[in-house]
Amino acid sequence: MPANAPYVDALHTPAPSRTEDRHDADVSAVLLGQLLDQLLIGVILADADSRLRYANREARRILASHDGLAEGPDGLRASTAASTRRLRHALALTGLAQASDDGASAARYLSLPRSDPSMRAPLLLTFSALPGSPGRTAIFIDVPEHRHPVSRGAIAEVFGLTPREAALAALLADGHELRDCAGLLAMGEGTARNHLKHLFEKTMKHSQGALVAQLCRTVGPYR
Structure with missing residues (x-):
């Protein structure tokens, strides 16, 4: 099973009727997960209740560090209650933009302070509505101090x-x-x-x- 097996279902399209088509969809979802794991930025899919539906490898590393962003029993959480409210408000607004099919307002940005903000720059989150996936929002996470060497x-x-x-x-x-x-x-x-x-x-x-x-x-x- 993939490392993030609980979230792989979020990458599926609606289940095809034929057995061979369902198999192809399963294979495609696994391959897509493997491709997203190659990214050096965190990628998360969250639902309207701020619950995690998918996280690539970098996002799982960020969440496990509990340094600005984490997964709690009630959904995604930031390092403070105020930041958590801002995070969930941004998710809600992105979902509303998706529902209204307002492409101009689909992307939103949010910086989240770290556990020790005096030592590290905040995380930068980009929220993007997913056309055709009601209630799902993509979150792209950039960790400023993680400089990746140019090939x-x-x-x-x-x-x-x-x-x-x-x-x-x-x-x-x-x-x-x-x-x-x-x-x-x-x-x-x-x-x-x-x-x-x-x-x-x-x-x-x-x-x-x-x-x-x-x-x-x-x-x-x-x-």
Whole structure:
């Protein structure tokens, strides 16, 4: 059984009538769960009563930490009573937007303080109504301090970079200064600047900030 077997049913469409179609639906639900487990962001499906219907691997890790978001006996809970009310209000509003088929207001955002807010930035939650799934809301959870390294192979393929250019680009995207990148790659700072010039040309960007933003947008949040 999948690790989140109690929630896999939330990924099913209405049960087909034929046995072979039901089998295909079961296989599709399991495969979809496995795909969602590859994401580096948390993904939750919750119902109108704030109860958890599905959680991918990253979301289960977040919930198990009880650091800003957790699953209680009465549904999803935040670290404080006030934050829990805000969380459930956002779920209710998203459900109303879904019921009214108001696509413009379907997505909502909420930051939730952590158990020790002085040490960590809040969780950022994005709520999205699911067309055709009454009472179900998708919640995407971003943990700010979890910086995920940019794939050198992916950006090399997308932008036609050499291995050294891709290595420099990945370090820049991870927040390193150019001088530090040169040291980490055992190259002179002048060589690093030359590679950076090539990166600007190949990505059609004109500043280091724009380059990093483009790299982070291009490579998806997957494992």
